[in-house]
Amino acid sequence: MDADDPDTSAALHEAAAHLLALLHGERPATAPEHLAAWRAAQAFTELEVTLTELGRARRRRVQTEISAFGETKSATDWADDPRFPVTAQALAQRVASGMRVTDALTQPVTRTRKPEERAALQVRFLALLRTGDRSVPETRDLLGVPGSTLTSWLRANPAFRAAVERAADEGTARAKDAVLDRLRMGSTLAGAAQRTGIHPGRISGWRRTDPAFARRVDTALTRRPGGAGPA
Structure with a gap:
């Protein structure tokens, strides 16, 4: 570029x-x-x-102006006040949800990310x-x-x-290719699932919902050494 x-x-x-x-x-x-x-x-x-x-x-910190105890200030300023055990984000979310402001300020909160x-x-x-x-x-x-x-x-x-x-x-595309590669090397479906770490249920789901993938699986199974089925 x-x-x-x-x-x-x-x-x-x-x-x-x-x-x-x-x-x-x-x-x-x-x-x-x-x-x-x-x-x-x-x-x-x-x-x-x-x-x-x-x-x-x-946006929540900057735009939220909250009035309580005779003062009006931002959620960030309230959170910086040592009297209250609440973060700016939690305070803004509490007030937006309809909680009474005094409760939103004074009730302890669990840690949020x-x-x-x-x-x-x-x-x-x-x-x-x-x-x-x-x-x-x-x-x-x-x-x-x-x-x-x-x-x-x-x-x-x-x-x-x-x-x-x-x-x-x-x-999904990467996982399907990994399964097909294992089948072409001679693995069974169960073996391919085990070696790739992909749950057999996912592979079965792909075969039901993706006709092109199902055909490629069938072809790989019929061509694998000593096998002609999905065992």
């Missing part, structure tokens, strides 16, 4: 503006076709996911999905992410949702 080319330079500026807006907690009106092209690069999708999370947290921690976990989730070793639910369970939490992430962060779809597709 030639940065001196006018078209390339314009694209770089537009992508940078998109990411900067996310960091500021804004919702940029970026053309879908541009997003699709940029998201083909893993580095962009991971940065987009991270900046979206940081921007959402920043910081935005950067949440973003790092999401990036780790994407990296594991791309390997193809596990399905989305299996990856979620491996990382100890509750199903309701993953659903919330997908709903709140469109960049993460798009990245999950792409990573799952990439991982």
Whole structure:
């Protein structure tokens, strides 16, 4: 990519503006076709996911003005007050949910992940999905992410949702190729599942829903040395 080319330079500026807006907690009106092209690069999708999370947290901190005990100040300022055991993010979320402000300030809260921690976990989730070793639910369970939490992430962060779809597709394609390679080397279906670490149920599901994959499996099984079936 030639940065001196006018078209390339314009694209770089537009992508940078998109990411900067996310960091500021804004919702940029970026053309879908541009997003699709940029998201083909893993580095962009991971940065987009991270900046979206940081921007959402920043917007909650900056925009939330809360009145209590005769004072009005931001959630960040309340959180800095040593009288109250609450973080800015938790306070803003509590008030938004309808909790009485005095309770939101004074009731202890369990520890919540910081935005950067949440973003790092999401990036780790994407990296594991791309390997193809596990399905989305299996990856979620491996990382100890509750199903309701993953659903919330997908709903709140469109960049993460798009990245999950792409990573799952990439991982599935890689896993299918690994299974086929094992079959071509003479493994049975059970042996291929064991050697690749892919659950047999996933392989069975692919054979039911992907006719092209099913045909390739059947061909590999009939051609493997000394075998003509799916044992």
